[in-house]
Amino acid sequence: MKQLLTAMLLVAFTLTGNAQNHKFGKVSKEELEQKQHAIDSTASAAVLYKNENIYFEFADEKGFMQRREVHERIKIYDKEGFDYATEKIFLYRGNGGSIERLSGLKGYTYNLIDGKIQKDKLKKDGIFEEDANEFIEINTITMPNVKEGCIIEFVYNVTSPFLGIDDIVFQYSIPIDKLDLRIASPEYYVYNKKVNPRAFYYPDIKSSTENKSATYKKTVQNNQASRSVKNYSSGSFEYKVNVLTANETDIPSLKGEAYAGNMDNYRAKMSLELSAILNSYGAVEKSFSSNWENVSKSIYDGSDFGNQLNKSNFFKDDIATLMASATDDFQKGFILQSYIKSKVKWNGLYGFRTHKGTRKAYKEGEGNVADINLLLIAMLRSQGVNASPVLVSTKDHGVPLFPTRKGFNYVICMIESQDSYALFDATEMYSMPNVLPQRVLNWQGRVIKDDGTSRWVSLRPTGKAKGSTALNVKINDDFSVNGKVRRNITDHLAMSYRKRNTGISDDEHRKRLEKNNGDIEVTEVEYQNGTNITEPVKLSYNYALNDGIDEIGDNLYFAPMLFMATKECPFKLEERQYPIDFIFPFEDKYMINIMIPEGYQVESLPESGIFEFKDGESKFTYRVKENGNFLQFNIALEINTSFINSADYKVFKEFFEMIVEKQSEQVVLKKV
Structure with missing residues (x-):
């Protein structure tokens, strides 16, 4: 009888929850009165509702602009859930002044005080902007008056000139009661879709098409006899939109546990890879589809990567004495790794592309991961050692789902000699050959040879x-x-x-x-x-x-x-x-x-x-x-x-x- 009553109450709660008003600002007393999550009683917080709407709008002189609208409502049950009252919004910058912009940011914290709903508005002093690096700006919002049992809610829009769509996350470390997703992209942009195969929760994603039209106004310059006259032409065009939708309920939390590694590797998420741009006739105008071989070669051919491996005049005299006592290639690797550790300090920045360049990093005594480890490879090659770069995705960066340059964020060194090899990372003060920092030990890396060929190499240690x-x-x-x-x-x-x-x-x-x-x-x-x-x-x-x-x-x-x-x-x-x-x-x-x-x-x-x-x-x-x-x-x-x-x-x-x-x-x- 007790089990039957519990089941009936759960069904009643689910029906009530599904009938909730998800409109921004319409938080109910029933939601605020919840003491624990109906399905996961251990949850410190839960997403009551999330809506993510991504679409493209045509703008004169700019073309299609990506819009991302987000609405999220989170219930906080206890103090351990207070962390979910902070949200980070990442905005990206590109070359030529291209930048994503944040707008429409609003937020409230709701508390139930003496039976009445009290609203506290997100103010400017709860919004912080910082530059993570030259490509990323982080906007951090911290909701006001957060207490046990409260609900926080926020909405915001991001306008982007970029065609790349960020990964869609379906699963948090807390349960999600309801999630609505819609992605609408013009037929001119072809995206390959892939859901994380390592996840154990698999969302139901539906595909459809819609017809849409857009208007445009174009400036036409007419040069007349004595003056320049601006005229305008306008018109409209129709096109198809490819739509992906998901309407999920009761998404379980991804619970971390001891020795799990990066939990993001097992999170339910979807990646969308821009594979091609089509013209108005449906023909491929530009193709982005690739494989790991092409990705590796394109990285190697960059002036901030492969070109750095051929520069040696600025250090050759400095290392001549060090190399006099070296008897084999691996010993040379250890000696030069130790020398670089003492000479060039790691500035804490990841990246497979040099930030300063090996010469400048060596002279100034500081650089990012690529500055340091490509410098090590250059030194080894100057001594006739078979040394190659290995592209890596660090543990916190996850395992890439598509062959893309964004799949890597780190580079280390590999020495091959007499049918064996050793891996080196000169950024880590206490590392040894084949004893790499834990941030690097993520499945496998991509070694690139100087002829442009590449292959996978295991990063997992074998020695005990x-x-x-x-x-x-x-x-x-x-x-x-x-x-x-x-x-x-x-x-x-x-x-x-x-x-x-x-x-x-x-x-x-x-x-x-x-x-x-x-x-x-x-x-x-x-x-x-x-x-x-x-x-x-x-x-x-x-x-x-x-x-x-x-x-x-x-x-x-x-x-x-x-x-x-x-x-x-x-x-x-x-x-x-x-x-x-x-x-x-x-x-x-x-x-x-x-x-x-x-x-x-x-x-x-x-x-x-x-x-x-x-x-x-x-x-x-x-x-x-x-x-x-x-x-x-x-x-x-x-x-x-x-x-x-x-x-x-x-x-x-x-x-x-x-x-x-x-x-x-x-x-x-x-x-x-």
């Missing part, structure tokens, strides 16, 4: 990063614990640790080691090889722990990994539509020596065991040994394949839950 920890444990008379930790880490684990901790004070380092580890006090921290990237990171410290032992009667209970144990499984969802991405393979080992306190003996110990996922793709080893007055534990987790498919999620989740459970098993010591 390793961590090794020795933990000594002494149980005191008051049942506090103290001892020493020694830890060595390599490769990507070491790079991540260096980025977080190199350069901070000893006191701050100590506080970070204590954080979230219970009632622990850390002293005598020694941190070695923070900047010496050719050696493993070495860390040691003493600790004192006051809450590691439970005394119950005559027995002592404790988990042998103490504060180093994984407290809970990071994988919470019962089902997961997207894979687990650990980014790189790794191995983490613990060697624990526990001194049995005087007057106690072992009552029981966790059992030794080895647990595997998919024939050793992941492996957990737990070995226990009693050796006189000491207990010795050897515990290791090996993630040999960093990418776990969604089809294997449930099995891997069980495997990881077993690891957490095993780490929580307790040693029991009995008083003699």
